[in-house]
Amino acid sequence: MARESMKLVANNKKAYHDYFIEEKYEAGLALHGTEVKSLRMGKCSVKESFVRIERGEVFVYGMHISPYEKGNIFNKDPLRVRKLLLHRQEIRRMESRIAEKGYTLVPLQVYFKDGLAKVEIGLAKGKKLYDKRQDIAKKDQRREAEKELKRHNANLG
Secondary structure (H helix, E strand, C coil), X not given: CCCCCEEEEEECHXXXXXXXXXXXXXXXXXXXXXXXXHHHCCCEECCCCEEEEECCEEEEECCEECCCHHHHHHCCCCCXXXXXXXXXXXXXXXXXXXXXXXXXXXXXXXEEECCEEEEEEEEEEECCHHHHHHHHHHHHHHHHHHHHHHHHHHHHC
């Protein structure tokens, strides 16, 4: 059995706050030399990024990979559009789901898996304001319950 090693580079917590994630896909990331080195150093942000399908190919926009310090002339534009590598049938399935009203694709995280840069993208449906408020209320309830449990356990000990 092959041992899978995963090193998380960037996480998009905002996506889970703003969207209901219905399906997740793993895509390879087409990069240039110095971008890989920057990613290995953890210099990446996917907060404001989004994914589009154009002419049967998938691209990520707004993903910021900081220039590599020792890269000088080989550095690429940190916000350039990057191609995602997926199987054709996965792309078709995503296209048909996006055609439905309210669906979009968002990058959830960037990581290295067995030495290869990967992006997890989610098929997402936008949340309404009241959904976000419900989530915040649930989180607060859970936090209060944990605090109460800690207080109770401290009194016992």
